[in-house]
Amino acid sequence: xxxxxxxxxxxxxxxxxxxxxxxxxxxxxxxxxxxxxxxxxxxxxxxxxxxxxxxxxxxxxxxxxxxxxxxxxxxxxxxxxxxxxxxxxxxxxxxxxxxxxxxxxxxxxxxxxxxxxxxxxxxxxxxxxxxxxxxxxxxxxx
Amino acid sequence: xxxxxxxxxxxxxxxxxxxxxxxxxxxxxxxxxxxxxxxxxxxxxxxxxxxxxxxxxxxxxxxxxxxxxxxxxxxxxxxxxxxxxxxxxxxxxxxxxxxxxxxxxxxxxxxxxxxxxxxxxxxxxxxxxxxxxxxxxxxxxxxxxxxxxxxxxxxxxxxxxxx
Numbered sequence: 001x002x003x004x005x006x007x008x009x010x011x012x013x014x015x016x017x018x019x020x021x022x023x024x025x026x027x028x029x030x031x032x033x034x035x036x037x038x039x040x041x042x043x044x045x046x047x048x049x050x051x052x053x054x055x056x057x058x059x060x061x062x063x064x065x066x067x068x069x070x071x072x073x074x075x076x077x078x079x080x081x082x083x084x085x086x087x088x089x090x091x092x093x094x095x096x097x098x099x100x101x102x103x104x105x106x107x108x109x110x111x112x113x114x115x116x117x118x119x120x121x122x123x124x125x126x127x128x129x130x131x132x133x134x135x136x137x138x139x140x141x142x
Numbered sequence: 143x144x145x146x147x148x149x150x151x152x153x154x155x156x157x158x159x160x161x162x163x164x165x166x167x168x169x170x171x172x173x174x175x176x177x178x179x180x181x182x183x184x185x186x187x188x189x190x191x192x193x194x195x196x197x198x199x200x201x202x203x204x205x206x207x208x209x210x211x212x213x214x215x216x217x218x219x220x221x222x223x224x225x226x227x228x229x230x231x232x233x234x235x236x237x238x239x240x241x242x243x244x245x246x247x248x249x250x251x252x253x254x255x256x257x258x259x260x261x262x263x264x265x266x267x268x269x270x271x272x273x274x275x276x277x278x279x280x281x282x283x284x285x286x287x288x289x290x291x292x293x294x295x296x297x298x299x300x301x302x303x304x305x
Contacts, residue, residue, distance in 0.1 A: 014191040015200030039167035042210075043225065045290035050164035051213075051228040052206020059201055075193060078201050082232040088286050 006067045010075060016060055019053070023064050030068050032061035034094040041091060049089035051124075054114060058083060058096055058126035062110040065098035071135040076108065081128035089123040092116050101127075108132050143177060151175045154222060155214060165210055168203055178219035178251035182211040185244050197241035204245060208233060208263050208277040211247040216259040216281035219251025224291050226259060226281035239274045243267040257283050 010016060011023060019040060022033040034040065034057040042050025059081055066076045096114040103109075112126040143151075155175040159165050159182065168190065174181040184190075184199070184207040192200025209231055216226045239245055248270065249263035263277045264270060 009194070013194060013200060014189045015202055016192075018189050039163050041163040042165070043287070043290060044161065044163060045225075045294050046286050048227075048286070050162065050206060050209070051231065052168075052202065052209040053164050055205040055209060055231060056200065056202020059205065077238075078233075078235050080232065080234045081205075082230065083205075083228075084230045085228045088227065088284070 006072060006075065007064060010060070010064055010067060015056075019057075021057060021060055023061075023068075025068060028069070030061070030065050030098065032057065032064060032096040032098075034096075036091055036093050046088060047091045049091070049094065051083070051085055054085070054089050054094060054124050055081070055083045055126065057094060058112045058114055058124060059128070061096040061098050061114075062112050062126060062128055063130065065100055065110060065112070066103070066108050066130060066132055069100050070103060073133045073135045076130035076132045079107065079129040079131055081126055083124060083126045085124050087121065087123045089114075090116060094123065095119075103132065105134060106131060148176075151177075151218060151222060154217075155180070158214060158217065158225065159210065162210070164206060168206055170207060170210055172214065173246070175214060175218060177222075178215055178254070179249065180211050180214035180218065181246065181248045182207060182214065183244050183246050186242055191241075196238065198238045199241075199245065201235065204235075204239070204247075204265055204275050205231075205233060207245060207247045208249075208265055208275065209279070211249040212261040212263050212277060212279040213281060215249035215251045215261045215263070216254065216279075219254040219259045219261070220281075220283065224283045225287045227284045227287050229258070229280040229282050231277060231279040233275050233277045235275045236273050239265075239267050245274060246270075 040053040098112040
């Protein structure tokens with residue numbers, strides 16, 4: 001399966017399309033966008049986005065970064081994730097970029113950072129491990 | 143716990159779950175709430191599937207459910223006055239949830255001291271001994287949450303609806 005089609009599979013998943021999550025690929029740099037919508041608000045009194053919505057978005061960006069940085073035969077599966085909430089995420093769009101810290105034959109370690117107005121003021125970070133299945137390539141073995 | 147206190151906590155839990163747009167969008171409901179504990183449910187919905195091939199719910203639903211149920215346990219663990227904000231949330235995914243089944247999450251506030259509360263939670267799809275995921279989270283009373291709480295109390299006193 002080609003890289004782009006697996007990314008499309010990820011984006012077409014009902015949950016991901018339900019909340020309008022977008023991925024913008026500039027060369028090999030991937031930026032995820034969680035567009036602001038009323039139904040991602042967690043606490044309407046502040047108002048602040050739901051920690052779960054932000055965390056889920058970071059998981060999607062982590063998976064997307066694995067798909068776009070190498071050829072995989074299926075969607076990555078999360079083993080564990082740790083999310084740090086640095087600031088309240090306000091009622092605006094959220095952006096995120098991921099860095100694949102290590103990618104082996106079965107497990108990858110990914111770090112993701114999310115921000116809103118200013119890149120230098122992240123609202124949340126995630127690091128997590130994912131089970132991956134690299135596509136077999138003739139002869140190379142890895 | 144007195145019946146009056148339980149009624150009060152139930153009303154607060156209703157406000158904190160039904161009053162949260164994201165929780166409503168996912169269909170999250172609260173099942174039980176006690177002093178420093180909470181149980182919530184995420185219904186199986188086709189629109190929340192993460193992997194169309196298997197029909198398994200997206201991990202994000204589990205994330206939101208665990209965040210919310212931990213927040214509720216932290217809230218009552220703090221005494222039920224200020225709505226705390228999540229400092230961090232760590233989730234270990236044990237196995238995929240079974241397609242078609244609701245996910246139930248149970249959270250216990252291990253300790254709340256001063257401004258910080260530590261909560262542990264388990265998510266399962268029917269058998270608590272065979273969890274889908276476990277989580278540990280830390281919560282904190284922040285200035286933003288305190289101010290929001292005060293606004294909420296004022297509007298409740300005036301008999302207005304929230305949001």
